[in-house]
Amino acid sequence: MDAMISATLLTMTLVAAPAPWPTSAWLESKPEAQGLDVAPLEGLSAEFKAGKHGYVDSMLVIRHGHVVFERSYPQDYEALFAKAPDRHRDLYNYYDPEWHPFYQKTRLHTMQSVSKSVTSALLGIAIARGELAGVDAPAAAFFDGYRVHTDDPRFAAMRLRDLLTMTSGIQWEEDALPYTDPANSCAAMEASKDWVQYVLDQPIADSPGQRFVYSSGVTELLAQVLKKATGRHADEYAAVHLFGPLGIRSFHWKHSPTGHPDTEGGLYLEPRDLAKLGLLYMKDGVWDGTRLLPEGWVASSTKAAVVADPKTGFEYGFQWWVVPTTSGRPPVFAAWGIGGQYLLVVPSLDLMTVFTGWNIWDKPELDLVYALDSVLRAVKP
16 A cells, blocks of 8 residues: 555656756647647637638647647748838838748747847846846936937936836837838837937937836837946847847847847747747746846736726736736736737746737737637636
């Protein structure tokens, strides 16, 4: 009897053992072995394959440290964007299949504004390494050599926290206009010769910390913050201090005309590597026994600092979206990029999912809540 009890306890220990860190590669498993019903996942995948949600090109689900579901959906982007209007051709490569959504026909996929969440992680690492004092450091100190609003006390009052939460007070028109509209502030910035200076030239409309305004411009300011604080550009810094420890060997990061990485939307990763960022955040910024992010950084980054959209209930942290917990949905935080780039992290269920696509022209973007809830239905009680 004692031998039977010992064998049972050993089996339970082996089952409960955590998955090894996926620095080199993710473990793979059947969904059922990780407590998921495959039917809802196959159902959502069938919708993608049928084109019900436009141009979705990949779906990845990870549970308990195992890849449990992974599908790709080939799209003929070259034929699609051959039909794009000529006036769109020079819009920062958005309609050029050599750049978007896959980088020069590799497996690297455009992350778009998921890049913002990665940039936030880099600030956290710089704080952990003592290269930044913290999120309450005055932002103005990082812009020596640029024209700034020296006559406006609201600029002097701006903190890094205000940039991270998109409450900088800088006037910006992005969310309500298509990116093909030259009046869109982000499009105008991307057409300018100096992106950081373009943002700093915009009027100050509010006191910092008061109002959420979605702004790719303030995230681009963080490129200069990182360079000033660490002496390295964001892509170089990430290669050493974030991607290196996580085992991300292949990535591409676009640059602005002045050499700053496009921290607001220029990163390219493979879905499995993006999921490593989700795991890092699920594990409180610790990777394989080494703390990369300061203690408390993940909690601060992924909790609501400001209401981003009163209609939908989405909130915003440090360049991460906080998904509303309606209909019994557990807490979820998300990295979100235009065209359908999603990293959705559900810590209480030890569950992550990644979607990529390129719905920027004639199809609506994959609905984040619909995709999330479809995956949540797979979780067995």
